[in-house]
Amino acid sequence: MSLEFLWYIPNQVQPGHRGDDVAENHNSLETLTSHAKALEEHGWGGALIGAGWGRPDTFTVATALAAQTTTFQPLIAIRPGYWRPANFASAAATLDHLTRGRVLINIVSGKDNLAAYGDSEGDQAHRYARTKEFIQIVRKLWTEENVTYHGEHFSVTDSTVVPRTVVRGERKHPRLYFGGASEAAEKVAATEADVQLFWGEPLDGVHERIERLKQLSEELGREHAPLEFGLRVTTLIRDTTEQAWADAEAKVAEMAKGKGVISRDPNRQTAVGQQRLLELAARGEVLDDNLYTTPGKFGGGGAGTTWLVGSAEDVAKSLRKYQGLGITHFVLSDSPYLPEIKRQGDQLLPLLRE
Numbered sequence: 477m478s479l480e481f482l483w484y485i486p487n488q489v490q491p492g493h494r495g496d497d498v499a500e501n502h503n504s505l506e507t508l509t510s511h512a513k514a515l516e517e518h519g520w521g522g523a524l525i526g527a528g529w530g531r532p533d534t535f536t537v538a539t540a541l542a543a544q545t546t547t548f549q550p551l552i553a554i555r556p557g558y559w560r561p562a563n564f565a566s567a568a569a570t571l572d573h574l575t576r577g578r579v580l581i582n583i584v585s586g587k588d589n590l591a592a593y594g595d596s597e598g599d600q601a602h603r604y605a606r607t608k609e610f611i612q613i614v615r616k617l618w619t620e621e622n623v624t625y626h627g628e629h630f631s632v633t634d635s636t637v638v639p640r641t642v643v644r645g646e647r648k649h650p651r652l653y654f655g656g657a658s659e660a661a662e663k664v665a666a667t668e669a670d671v672q673l674f675w676g677e678p679l680d681g682v683h684e685r686i687e688r689l690k691q692l693s694e695e696l697g698r699e700h701a702p703l704e705f706g707l708r709v710t711t712l713i714r715d716t717t718e719q720a721w722a723d724a725e726a727k728v729a730e731m732a733k734g735k736g737v738i739s740r741d742p743n744r745q746t747a748v749g750q751q752r753l754l755e756l757a758a759r760g761e762v763l764d765d766n767l768y769t770t771p772g773k774f775g776g777g778g779a780g781t782t783w784l785v786g787s788a789e790d791v792a793k794s795l796r797k798y799q800g801l802g803i804t805h806f807v808l809s810d811s812p813y814l815p816e817i818k819r820q821g822d823q824l825l826p827l828l829r830e
Contacts, residue, residue: 478804479799479804479805479806479828479829480521480706480804480805480806481519481520481521481806481808481825481828482520482521482522482523482524482549482551482580482805482806482807482808483511483515483520483522483523483524483807483808483809483813483817484523484524484525484526484779484807484808484809484813485508485511485512485523485524485525485537485541485813486503486526486813487503487508487525487526487531487532487534487537488502488503488531488532493811494780494811495727495730495731495811495812496811496812496813497811497812497814503532505540505544508537508540508541509540509541509544509545510814511523511813511814511817512541512544512545512548513544513545513548514814514817514818514821515548515817515821516545516546516547516548517821518817518818518821518822518825519821519822519825519826519829520817520821520825521547521549522548522549522550522551522578522580523548523549523550523551524551524553524582524708524807525537525538525541525550525551525552525553526553527552527553527554527555527558527582527584527588528588528589529558529588529589529590529592529593530589530592534552534553534554535552535554535567535571538550538552538571538579539571542571542574542575542578542579543574547578548578549578549579549580550578550579550580551580551581551582551653551807552568552579552580552581552582553582553584554581554582554583554584555583555584555585555588556583556585556606556607556610557590557595557597557606558588558593558595560630561609561610561613561614561617561630561632562613562617562632562635562637564610564614565613565614565617565618565637566617566637566638568581568614568618568641568650569617569618569637569638569639569640569641569649570639572641572642572649572650573639573640573641573642576642577641577642577644577647579641579650580650580651580653581650581651581652581653582653582654582655582673583607583610583611583652583653583654583669584655585603585604585607585656585661585664586655586656586747587747600658600660601660603660604656604658604660604661604663604664605628605629605660606629606630607664608664608667608668609625609627609628609629609630610629610630611652611654611664611668611669612625612627612668613625613627613630613632614652615649615652615668617632617635617636617637618637618640618641618648618649618650619648619649621636622634622635622636623635623636646701651670651671652668652669652670652671653669653670653671653672653673653706653805654668654669654670654671654672654673655672655673655674655675655708655749656747656748656749657685657747657748657749657752658747658748658749661748662685662688662689662692663692663696665689665703666689666692666693666696666698666703667692667693667696667697667698667699668700669703670700670701670703670704671703671704671705671706671805672685672689672703672704672705672706673705673706673707673708673805673807674705674706674707674708674803675707675708675709675749675750675752675753675778675779675781675782676707676708676709676710676753676767676779676781676782676783676784677752677753677756677782678756678759678763678764678767679764679797679798679801681752682705682707682798682801682803683801686705686801686802689703689705690703704804704805705801705802705803705804705805706803706804706805706806706807707795707798707803707805707806707807708778708779708807709779709782709783709784709807709808710771710779710780710782710783710784710808710809710810711783711784711791711795711808711809711810711820711824712724712727712768712783712784712785712786712791712810713785713786713787713788713790713791713810713819713820713823713824714786714787715787716787717786717787717790720785720786720787720790721785721786724768724783724785727771728768728770728771728774731771731774731775732773732774734775750777750778750781753772753781753782754772754781756769756772756781756782757769757770757772757773764794764797765786765790765793765794766784766785766786766790766791766794767782767783767784767794768782768783768784768785769781769782771783779807779809783810788820788823788824788827789827791824792824792827792828795828796828806828808820808824
């Protein structure tokens with residue numbers, strides 16, 4: 477199975493995301509396009525573009541960047557409820573058609589400022605039941621015509637999406653990535669997603685989750701191609717191991733002063749996956765060979781909670797161990813984002829592709 481290497485493009489209202497350079501016009505089309513073009517030039521397949529109310533609209537940003545590039549694949553984070561399934565399926569199919577099959581989708585079910593855009597949801601079970609219906613309808617609309625589906629949360633009647641998504645080899649539609657570590661989330665991933673994304677947990681935790689998801693896929697009667705697995709993690713690399721650790725510790729020291737990072741998203745603190753990451757610090761400051769847990773103590777959230785630190789050789793060795801567990805999709809990043817696209821593209825990716 478071929479490997480995929482993606483980066484992260486921050487579509488934020490405020491500059492300086494996770495220690496990024498604070499620059500004027502940080503979210504302008506010119507600046508974001510420079511990131512997307514640098515990704516093409518330095519060996520990356522594309523980038524995750526995050527979602528959330530109160531930031532530039534993710535789908536709009538992805539469309540603009542796709543129009544400015546030729547191979548860049550946007551991994552577009554979207555939320556059921558913010559989108560209705562038929563509207564989303566049509567928009568994504570259109571963009572997939574226009575880009576000749578470059579669209580990737582990340583389904584996000586975590587909490588958001590729902591009331592701000594007129595959405596509402598119940599408990600965790602309700603949220604993931606709704607997500608499951610959303611994915612089922614979207615997949616049907618991409619692969620079938622005259623679709624009728626009447627669920628508890630969403631319905632469509634005699635619905636056909638035009639234009640169609642790009643079919644190429646085994647690719648029938650844009651790949652559907654999914655996250656979440658709760659029991660409800662894992663059941664949705666095991667039956668409906670194409671790729672389950674993990675945050676930067678130690679090898680033993682990722683191995684445990686992969687095996688559980690494979691077992692769930694069998695028990696729940698998965699009907700699609702086997703579930704694939706991905707890793708979303710911060711990778712801090714320097715020319716030497718010693719320099720990497722010195723810079724990592726200096727970054728954390730600045731974080732401890734409240735500099736260089738934005739405050740944690742309060743919604744994340746209730747997420748099972750985020751709690752798993754924050755609890756890792758109790759096991760040690762450094763886990764496995766070079767998984768640094770301390771950033772989570774000082775505001776690092778999500779992919780910024782744990783960092784793989786070292787030389788390009790050190791980090792490549794660690795990522796190959798995740799690959800040995802079955803990880804084939806890697807979504808990496810470090811800030812400042814643009815210089816690190818180039819550094820890691822030139823130094824890290826060639827080692828991972830050997």
